[in-house]
Amino acid sequence: MSFFSGVPFFTLMTLLLLPALFLGLRGKAIGPYGLFASLVMILTVLAGTPLQLAWLGAYLLWESLLVFLYIPLRQKKGPVPWHYALALFLSLIPLLLMKWSEVTTLSLFSFLGLSYLTFRVAQIIIETYDGVISSLSLPAFWAFLLFFPTFSAGPIDRSRRFEEDFRRRYTREEYLTLLGDGLEQLLIGLVYKFVLSPLAFRLLSLCQPKGGLLLALAYGWCYGIYMFFDFAGYSRMAVGCAYILGVRTPGNFHLPFLSRDMKDFWNRWHITLSHWFRDYLFSRFLMGGIKGKWFKSRLSGACWAFLLNMLVMGAWHGLTLYYLLYGLYHGVLLAATEVYQKKCSFYKKYRNCTWYGLLSWFVTLNLVMVGFLIFSGALFT
Template identity: 40%
Template sequence: MINIQPYSNPRYFVILFIALLPLIIGLYHGRRFKTYEAFVSLLFLFLMFNGKDWIQGVQLIGYIIFQFLITFAYQKYVNSGKNKTSVFCLAVILAILPLAAVKIAPLAHNKTADLIGFFGISYLTFKTVQVIMELRDKTIKKVDPITYARFLLFFPTISSGPIDRYRRFKEDYDKAPERDKYIENLKFGTRYIFQGFLYKFIIGYVFGTLWLPQLARDALFYGQANGGLRLSWALLGYMYCYSMYLFFDFAGYSLFAVGTSYFMGIRTPMNFNKPFISQNIKDFWNRWHMTLSFWFRDFIFMRFTFFAMKHKLVKNRIRLSQLAYLVDFLIMGFWHGLTWYYIVYGIYHALAIIINDIWLRFKRKHRKQIPHNKFTKWFAIFLTFNVVCFSFLIFSGFLSTLWFGWK
């Protein structure tokens, strides 16, 4: 049996192009072959989850059935004219329950994660929770079962995003784009895929395969020779190299997903927008893993803020936003995994944004005394870059490896 992980090797792209060719021809002539498109999605899901990963395919089917039951039961409840907060909270809790079990199971040293976990469960959970929340807000009036299944099982993005929104996806899926617009899609899709090859298979390979292991060995050697977690050129090199690898590998993957989506007439949103030229940490989160960042902003940060304001938990608006940042990034840290470095990573970014907001308020009050020129702009970029790279060093877990390697 052939088992091919998404965008992992040239063979995948050959199979992808052959499978998409009838869709491309149809869309060029203004027709969307939805049945064939569904067949292609199922084919690539089969290639992803067959062989030794067949159990994950079964888990995916069970997960989709479970989420369908929750979503359409809640839709029926909302459409009946009821909208109790307790029922809404129950629906959200049930929707995130499988993901929470997958994250918690390793701590209990049991096999729950093996029973319900599969590649891409996080991103499917983000989609289902988003739909439930927008049903509550009535920004989604009705969820179509076929479109919902296509939205959840859209194979270019199922494993690692980007995270699309149901209404935006449905708008593209319901009709074929006009020829001029589709030709533009093909142009950008081709560009994104070739850019993805450059990022993931060339630049990412240099940083992640050629340089990173050697820098890790050098940093471990220096740490053992000098008694633990001491700053060294090797550790600094590891920090910068890992940051570059993380960006180019993930951005390359995201470009593949977006480019493939464009070939299918679906304009999946971009995930990265030159994050390393950010002038502050908030600007960084508006450029880095944007679909995840905006999802947390809309469905965690804003919801918590409105809840706290409604129940008058914190009267001071500045303190409220600071608390919301802590909640938002702490949840993001826990989502990455229940290990100290992911949680510290989340807290670190929350504190960085809080400090940044304090600085921006101070800057507004003293705008005449504080210079603003090319030097200050590039210094802000340099400072933000280093703050972010240090957070990625925490995120990598290498500090833990370094510590225990010394011990």
């Protein structure tokens, strides 16, 4: 069984959502039940892989110990940089071991959803250091990490927003609205994932990425469309399921193929991932560089921040060459976009013209599809 795929999963999901629906319509708290439902679902999905269950148990113990030692330490000692750096590094160790396993013959540490759980733990540690988080209950922490709609592939929620919904009691009218929105998201996700995504995959199978420039670009287009319907469908189903469990998980896609430039694209594509990197890597690296006077100007700092941000994002997808090149490619495009928009008089003069908007959209869309061609790895096999 796998998440959001196959009759067994959807049957169990339906059975687990029915009590949540009953609680929501009665105005009762759904959060504690959501933790129970998540444990049932994860144990069922991973039942055939006991080693993954063992790694998950070890991960929960490790990260719980780390977070609940660091929060009181931060409150007692204040924002000590080396405490923070150590806690953050220790939280990343399981993910680093998994990534190392990808390039060696050793299987050091790996289970479904590890990378997405690591984002959530790192966010808690970072915001604890910032003084934004001062307390956290163990049930809320586990519910946040194990929430089954977003467990394996996001969207990536934020702990404070999640905890508000975890503790919230909806009125009957509020829950009916949330339920309606959730069912709509589920239905759209089902159509994306099981109707449109397979159609795009059939088109993909007809393309030859090494048959010349036009065929390679056609492959990139088909792969990009396939990726959108497959992942956006998964994300919509996850959001819809989360709504029924009383959690307003943020969406992951907003008309990405209507983007007018590369920065606009990353505000529309895999939104929770790109915003996580923006808030916790890009912005912090840039502000640290400005304070430390690492760069000649804020613009050059932004360019280096884009390159670092996207290279790390590429490495997060995997340490294979094409993922790293994909990250570097988007880093260069984002840096170039930043320079162009800040320095080019042509852009400033015509950016509000309709013809310029259409041209910018067309160029952006094709650059995005070239990126998908790189991401697919088809050129490297």
